[in-house]
Amino acid sequence: MLNDAQRVILERGPAVLVGAVGEDGVPECSRAWGVHLVDGGRVLRFTLPNQGSDKVLACIEQNPKLALAFTNILVMESYQVKGTVVLVEPPTDEDVARAARHAELFCENAEAVGVPESCRRVRHTPMATVNLELRQLFVQTPGPGAGREVGGGS
Amino acid sequence: MTLTVDDILPCLEGVIPATIVTADADGLPNVTTLSKVDYVDANHVAVTRQFFRKTARNLTANPRACVLLTDPSQYRGYKLYLRYVRSETEGPVFDRMRLRIETIASLMGMEEVFCLQAADIFLVEAIEDARNYLV
Numbered sequence: 001m002l003n004d005a006q007r008v009i010l011e012r013g014p015a016v017l018v019g020a021v022g023e024d025g026v027p028e029c030s031r032a033w034g035v036h037l038v039d040g041g042r043v044l045r046f047t048l049p050n051q052g053s054d055k056v057l058a059c060i061e062q063n064p065k066l067a068l069a070f071t072n073i074l075v076m077e078s079y080q081v082k083g084t085v086v087l088v089e090p091p092t093d094e095d096v097a098r099a100a101r102h103a104e105l106f107c108e109n110a111e112a113v114g115v116p117e118s119c120r121r122v123r124h125t126p127m128a129t130v131n132l133e134l135r136q137l138f139v140q141t142p143g144p145g146a147g148r149e150v151g152g153g154s
Numbered sequence: 155m156t157l158t159v160d161d162i163l164p165c166l167e168g169v170i171p172a173t174i175v176t177a178d179a180d181g182l183p184n185v186t187t188l189s190k191v192d193y194v195d196a197n198h199v200a201v202t203r204q205f206f207r208k209t210a211r212n213l214t215a216n217p218r219a220c221v222l223l224t225d226p227s228q229y230r231g232y233k234l235y236l237r238y239v240r241s242e243t244e245g246p247v248f249d250r251m252r253l254r255i256e257t258i259a260s261l262m263g264m265e266e267v268f269c270l271q272a273a274d275i276f277l278v279e280a281i282e283d284a285r286n287y288l289v
Contacts, residue, residue, distance in 0.1 A: 019175035019183035027175040027220040052284035069185040080185055146205035
């Protein structure tokens with residue numbers, strides 16, 4: 001579903017935010033780390049941090065529909081994928097390493113656009129790993145094309 | 155301690171972009187980056203409506219939203235649980251936000267692209283200190 005340019009964004013320290021909603025209709029959000037494609041590009045795998053994401057996980061238990069936006073913060077090129085969570089499990093050593101590498105690249109990018117160096121004091125500890133089966137891809141880059149579904153209707 | 159908007163004013167400076175999550179009637183969430191979240195009073199914030207066609211549709215079906223804000227000095231995150239109240243297309247809040255958007259657009263060379271359609275006013279139902287949410 002993702003083309004080569006979009007895959008490159010995933011590999012180079014994007015800002016990643018996930019959105020979920022439980023049965024009560026209250027949306028939840030969290031940052032996500034270590035984002036990468038598996039299963040032939042059909043599934044996006046990522047970790048959720050151990051602070052701020054407990055409610056997202058609770059939502060997923062009730063409703064597996066999830067949205068994830070990823071942004072190259074150097075140029076504000078942004079996309080959103082939507083799909084269904086097919087697996088939640090404890091992070092592996094590889095997941096933890098990917099999350100740490102992602103956070104390091106993100107901080108490099110953040111500093112390049114003027115975010116305070118305090119970002120570097122942050123250490124990311126994954127709480128859970130999520131596999132998201134991708135169903136839809138949308139352009140999110142600010143501008144008239146924002147919200148356009150890639151390969152779809154709206 | 156119950157937080158109000160007055161307790162998180164540095165987050166509204168716009169140094170680190172905010173994110174809003176809404177959901178449609180079928181429970182499908184939508185994530186969008188915000189240009190600006192603005193102070194209205196201790197219990198209300200205003201959000202810029204520019205390109206957010208899906209967000210606007212979702213709020214019609216489900217007025218609840220979650221916004222993630224970051225204090226740039228401490229990299230401390232806050233989640234705001236919001237309920238959509240109304241949209242304003244004139245008045246002091248709209249004018250203040252339009253000026254801010256025009257400034258951002260000018261800095262980015264995107265004057266033709268950035269256009270404030272409305273200032274969406276939300277009731278802040280709760281603020282959660284997500285602490286250092288990257289940790």
